[in-house]
Amino acid sequence: MPVDLSPIDKAKYVAAKRACDYVESGMKLGLGTGSTAAWLVRCLGELVRDEGLKIKGVPTSTRTAQLARDVGIEVISLDEARWLDLTIDGADEYDGALNLIKGGGGALLQEKIVATASDQMIVIADASKKVETLGAFPLPIEVIPFGWQTSKALVEEALVGMDVMGATTSLRMNGQAPFITDEGNHILDLHLNRIGNARQLSLVLNQIPGIVENGLFIDICDIVITGYGDGRVEVHDINKGEVDETRYDFLDDGNIFADLGD
Ligand SMILES: O=C(CO)[C@H](O)[C@H](O)COP(=O)(O)O
Numbered sequence: 001m002p003v004d005l006s007p008i009d010k011a012k013y014v015a016a017k018r019a020c021d022y023v024e025s026g027m028k029l030g031l032g033t034g035s036t037a038a039w040l041v042r043c044l045g046e047l048v049r050d051e052g053l054k055i056k057g058v059p060t061s062t063r064t065a066q067l068a069r070d071v072g073i074e075v076i077s078l079d080e081a082r083w084l085d086l087t088i089d090g091a092d093e094y095d096g097a098l099n100l101i102k103g104g105g106g107a108l109l110q111e112k113i114v115a116t117a118s119d120q121m122i123v124i125a126d127a128s129k130k131v132e133t134l135g136a137f138p139l140p141i142e143v144i145p146f147g148w149q150t151s152k153a154l155v156e157e158a159l160v161g162m163d164v165m166g167a168t169t170s171l172r173m174n175g176q177a178p179f180i181t182d183e184g185n186h187i188l189d190l191h192l193n194r195i196g197n198a199r200q201l202s203l204v205l206n207q208i209p210g211i212v213e214n215g216l217f218i219d220i221c222d223i224v225i226t227g228y229g230d231g232r233v234e235v236h237d238i239n240k241g242e243v244d245e246t247r248y249d250f251l252d253d254g255n256i257f258a259d260l261g262d
Contacts, residue, residue, distance in 0.1 A: 032089025045071025
């Protein structure tokens with residue numbers, strides 16, 4: 001590992017490192033997308049190389065697939081795997097019930113399919129992702145290109161019906177052109193500030209023709225592992241209803257060891 005990590009990268013790294021404790025040889029794993037998930041993939045690659053960990057990974061994006069192959073993880077498709085033991089992914093926001101906003105990296109559709117096909121989902125995140133109420137992060141919605149402006153108008157109409165104040169919707173761009181997802185779709189970012197009823201909003205959005213999926217992950221995530229820049233890691237397990245803490249110390253070579261005692 002590099003020695004001079006920024007505090008935010010240290011936070012992501014220790015969260016990823018802690019998540020590896022849940023990975024066992026023989027597992028089929030969903031591999032998330034984004035900068036935090038990339039740390040996980042690198043950590044898993046080290047375990048494959050140095051400790052002979054045997055895993056098969058189903059990536060949630062072409063970016064993650066490339067990285068996984070580069071670090072020596074065997075990559076298979078979801079159709080080959082059918083069902084996964086565990087998915088580990090990042091998130092843009094999580095709340096106290098471990099509901100999430102995802103899709104900041106534009107991979108929400110594959111991420112939701114893969115997470116839902118898993119016995120367990122673990123989110124790894126730095127502490128900036130923790131919120132009281134979801135919605136400060138714009139909610140990504142995947143929309144098919146055909147008639148997307150009509151779908152956008154239908155989304156805005158549905159929001160009026162839900163009494164959401166001051167919502168705006170923007171088409172995500174990649175330079176001068178619309179952003180294109182791995183599935184060939186566009187992303188609408190829904191600026192709401194606050195999502196009062198995330199479950200209802202998710203259901204309403206997915207009823208609109210042309211909307212493929214939205215970035216609200218409700219009742220999908222089981223565990224959130226939050227990393228801090230000083231090496232602390234909190235594990236919040238929704239099923240156990242408890243939070244436990246580990247602390248990692250950074251060594252001179254940039255690697256870490258876990259201090260499991262007080
Ligand atoms: O949902 C995602 C990609 O679609 C990412 O997991 C999310 O955007 C978090 O990314 P990062 O770890 O880079 O902050």
